Amino acid sequence: MAGSSIRMNAIDKMVENIRYKAQIIARTNKLESGIMSAGIPGFIIGLMLALVVVMVPVLVL
Template sequence: MAGSSIRMTSIDNMVENIRYKAQIIARTNKLDSGIMAAGIPGFVAGLLLALIFVMVPILVLG
């Protein structure tokens, strides 16, 4: 019976390790999804600001 207990402890440890890694992967995927969702609007806003900062002085100083 002692051998069975050791095997169950080992299996429980492996299951806990897999569960922990799955949680990390899920959190990483959520973070990546959030960044990608905000990426396009952020890029467009940055592009517009860059164009404004470049074009306004050119048009003013002419």
């Protein structure tokens, strides 16, 4: 009976490890999906912000 308990404990640990990794993969996919959907507007805003940061000191001097 003790051998069965040890095997179940090992199986439970493996299942928990797999579940944890699956959650990380799901979160990563959601994050990448969100980044891709906001990619072009974010790029344009970043480009405009960079141009402002570069051009303002040039115009002031």
